Amino acid sequence: TEKLETRDPELFGAIRKELGRQRDEIELIASENIVSAAVMEAQGSVMTNKYAEGYPGRRYYGGCQYVDIAEELAIERICKLFDCGYANVQPNSGSQANQAVFLSLLQPGDTFLAMDLAAGGHLTHGAAPNMSGKWFNAVHYGVREDTLDIDYDQVEELALKHKPKLIIAGGSAIPRIIDMKRFRAIADKVGAYLMADMAHFAGLIAGGVYPNPMEHVHVLTSTTHKTLRGPRGGIILTNHEDLARKFNSAIFPGIQGGPLMHVIAAKAVAFGEALRPEFADYQQAVVRNAKALAASLIEGGLAITTGGTDTHVMLVDLRPKGVKGNEAEKSLGRAHITCNKNGIPFDTEKFTVTSGIRLGTPAGTTRGFGEAEFAEIGRLIVEVVDGLAANGAESNGAVEDAVKAKVQALCDRFPIYDRL
Numbered sequence: 568t569e570k571l572e573t574r575d576p577e578l579f580g581a582i583r584k585e586l587g588r589q590r591d592e593i594e595l596i597a598s599e600n601i602v603s604a605a606v607m608e609a610q611g612s613v614m615t616n617k618y619a620e621g622y623p624g625r626r627y628y629g630g631c632q633y634v635d636i637a638e639e640l641a642i643e644r645i646c647k648l649f650d651c652g653y654a655n656v657q658p659n660s661g662s663q664a665n666q667a668v669f670l671s672l673l674q675p676g677d678t679f680l681a682m683d684l685a686a687g688g689h690l691t692h693g694a695a696p697n698m699s700g701k702w703f704n705a706v707h708y709g710v711r712e713d714t715l716d717i718d719y720d721q722v723e724e725l726a727l728k729h730k731p732k733l734i735i736a737g738g739s740a741i742p743r744i745i746d747m748k749r750f751r752a753i754a755d756k757v758g759a760y761l762m763a764d765m766a767h768f769a770g771l772i773a774g775g776v777y778p779n780p781m782e783h784v785h786v787l788t789s790t791t792h793k794t795l796r797g798p799r800g801g802i803i804l805t806n807h808e809d810l811a812r813k814f815n816s817a818i819f820p821g822i823q824g825g826p827l828m829h830v831i832a833a834k835a836v837a838f839g840e841a842l843r844p845e846f847a848d849y850q851q852a853v854v855r856n857a858k859a860l861a862a863s864l865i866e867g868g869l870a871i872t873t874g875g876t877d878t879h880v881m882l883v884d885l886r887p888k889g890v891k892g893n894e895a896e897k898s899l900g901r902a903h904i905t906c907n908k909n910g911i912p913f914d915t916e917k918f919t920v921t922s923g924i925r926l927g928t929p930a931g932t933t934r935g936f937g938e939a940e941f942a943e944i945g946r947l948i949v950e951v952v953d954g955l956a957a958n959g960a961e962s963n964g965a966v967e968d969a970v971k972a973k974v975q976a977l978c979d980r981f982p983i984y985d986r987l
């Protein structure tokens with residue numbers, strides 16, 4: 568019963584500091600969000616104590632009757648959200664959801680086709696240092712030089728040439744809506760499975776502002792902690808019973824042991840929240856706010872790849888100001904605006920430097936920022952970047968301090984976790 572504060576003051580201190588950081592900084596990392604107190608309560612619950620290898624109703628341990636309720640609720644709710652027949656809610660992460668699909672549909676050495684990491688794909692889509700790149704023959708498509716959007720003609724060309732067993736649509740920095748119908752037509756031409764990795768857009772789909780790819784794909788994987796606003800974790804969804812069976816065996820006993828029942832409980836809470844009408848309002852605001860932020864940055868002289876965004880995410884091209892991504896990330900961080908440096912398509916800078924930053928609106932929208940606030944955030948970003956261009960990376964302190972004060976004022980107007 569001893570409180571964390573007295574039992575482990577060192578760790579408690581770190582958590583309080585992280586809480587302060589989240590309260591007082593503007594979170595623009597596109598893959599992050601701010602979960603509800605209810606989600607955290609479920610995740611911090613006694614369900615963390617329970618071993619429950621297996622699936623509801625067929626576990627390898629006794630005493631699973633209550634964790635079964637949590638997992639069944641999570642499954643039922645996510646199936647409703649995505650209009651699908653089968654769900655596995657046990658993946659510990661988005662990466663493990665993807666691994667389970669590979670284990671189910673591919674043999675080592677098999678070919679799959681996915682988006683290049685440098686163009687907006689994800690590490691688990693066959694990047695060289697990832698297991699998916701080491702154990703399989705990953706072929707990569709990119710974006711068109713003129714639109715910087717997915718090069719569907721190249722997808723088709725590569726599919727016809729390499730005859731992949733699996734094609735993956737989706738990634739971590741794709742601001743435009745993906746043409747899933749086109750992807751499925753290409754997959755059907757070569758007899759490949761089509762998987763959509765909707766980690767970034769899952770919440771947008773659940774909120775009805777992004778088309779649900781379910782009817783076009785064989786399998787959909789996702790994280791649960793980005794736009795979907797749940798605890799950290801993954802899911803696998805399908806409408807094919809035979810595939811669902813394979814994915815279940817691939818998660819357990821294929822690559823995981825006991826599921827994180829406290830996280831699954833928190834997933835159930837988040838999926839319940841996503842079924843409410845307010846969630847659709849929230850997702851509409853996420854997209855509106857992203858457009859307002861992009862417009863403000865463009866007005867300030869920065870470029871947005873693909874010319875704008877249809878989603879929650881955008882890639883800012885800093886080259887018009889002669890500033891590098893790593894410098895911008897650091898300087899903005901000192902001004903309490905958190906984002907990540909990101910290569911832009913055809914970037915000539917090293918991935919540790921980059922010419923861009925990736926920005927997203929999910930977290931800021933959760934705390935209540937609207938279009939006016941995001942337009943102001945855009946101006947603050949331009950202020951910092953202009954300061955970098957004028958003063959250099961080492962001497963932008965005065966600008967950073969001035970912006971930090973304005974950031975604090977904004978955060979104070981939209982407090983989060985004020986009862987913690």
Ligand code: PLP
Pocket residue numbers: 598659660661662663665688689691737738739764765766767790800801
């Ligand atoms: N897939 C995509 C498209 C992602 O953006 C991410 C996370 O960044 C993942 C998979 C992996 O998720 P996780 O970090 O939970 O392993």
